[in-house]
Amino acid sequence: MYGKVLLAYDGSVEGRLALREGAKLAKLCGAEVFLLAVVDISVGIMLAEGAAPGAVEQQKEVYQKVLAEGVERLEQHGFAPQARLEFGDPAHEIVAVANEIGADLVVVGHRHQSAFARWWNGSVGASVLEGLRCSLLIAQNDAGETAASGEVSDD
Numbered sequence: 001m002y003g004k005v006l007l008a009y010d011g012s013v014e015g016r017l018a019l020r021e022g023a024k025l026a027k028l029c030g031a032e033v034f035l036l037a038v039v040d041i042s043v044g045i046m047l048a049e050g051a052a053p054g055a056v057e058q059q060k061e062v063y064q065k066v067l068a069e070g071v072e073r074l075e076q077h078g079f080a081p082q083a084r085l086e087f088g089d090p091a092h093e094i095v096a097v098a099n100e101i102g103a104d105l106v107v108v109g110h111r112h113q114s115a116f117a118r119w120w121n122g123s124v125g126a127s128v129l130e131g132l133r134c135s136l137l138i139a140q141n142d143a144g145e146t147a148a149s150g151e152v153s154d155d
Contacts, residue, residue, distance in 0.1 A: 001029045001104075002025065002026065002029040002031045002104040002105045002135075003029070003031055003032060003104050004031060004032050004034065004101060004102060004103045004104050004105075005022055005025065005026040005029075005031045005032070005033050005034065005103065005104065005105045005106075005107060006034045006035075006036060006094070006097060006098045006101065006103040006105070006106045006107070007019050007022040007023070007033060007034065007035050007036065007070070007074075007081075007107050008036050008037075008038070008090070008094045008106065008107065008108045008109075008128075009035055009036065009037050009066065009067070009070040010037060010038075010063075010066060010090075010109070011037075011065075011066035011069060011070070012109065013109075014109030014110055014139070014140075015070075015109045016073070016109075017109055017139045017140070018107045018108055018109035018110075018137075018138075018139035019035075019070055019073055019074070019107075020073075020139075021107060021137065021139040022105075022107030022137065022139070023073075023074055023077045023079065025105070025107070025137070026079070027077065027078070027079075031104070031105075032082075033074060033079045033081040033082075034081060034082045034083075034084065034097070034101055034103065035067065035070050035071060035074060035081045035082070035083045035084070036083075036084050036085075036086065036093070036094060036097050037063045037066050037067040037070065037083075037084075037085050037086075038063075038085075038086045038087070038088065038089075038090040038093045038094065039056070039059045039060055039063045039085065039086070039087045039088075040059075040088075040089065040090055041056065041087050041088050041089075056087075060085070060087075063085055064085060067083050067084075067085055068083075070083070071083050084097065091127030091128050091131075092127075092131075094106060094108065094128050095128055095131035095132055098132055098133075098134060099131075099132070099133055103134050104134050104135065105134060105135045105136070105137060106128065106132060106134060106135070106136050106137070107136075107137045107138075107139060108128060108136070108137075108138055108139070109138070109139050109140075110138045110139065110140045
């Protein structure tokens with residue numbers, strides 16, 4: 001079914017849920033797992049870089065830790081994931097990496113936002129869908145896992 005699964009991971013509750021759901025599916029399929037974290041190089045971060053040099057480097061360090069946490073979680077599930085850190089627009093980078101590695105499935109988390117926030121920020125899931133040549137799974141919080149708790153069990 002799926003031979004290569006790309007898990008887009010940002011360390012958020014939603015990202016942890018997507019990581020868990022993607023890992024379960026990859027295990028069922030015997031798939032190879034790739035983990036991707038993307039440092040969002042947006043206008044805001046570039047303005048911050050101009051005002052406070054080092055903002056991009058600080059984000060890089062944060063996302064390297066996020067990526068390491070994701071690798072550790074996947075290793076606990078018996079995977080030896082290939083991990084990658086990219087810079088740019090998350091949707092664009094997810095599509096580029098998925099197409100480059102020949103992913104059969106991309107898994108992303110879904111963060112509930114107001115209509116205004118979705119209009120202003122856009123939807124990574126919707127943007128990713130437009131450029132993919134493979135399936136997309138958008139994982140959502142279920143009843144026992146909320147952003148308020150900050151925890152997602154690995155069960």
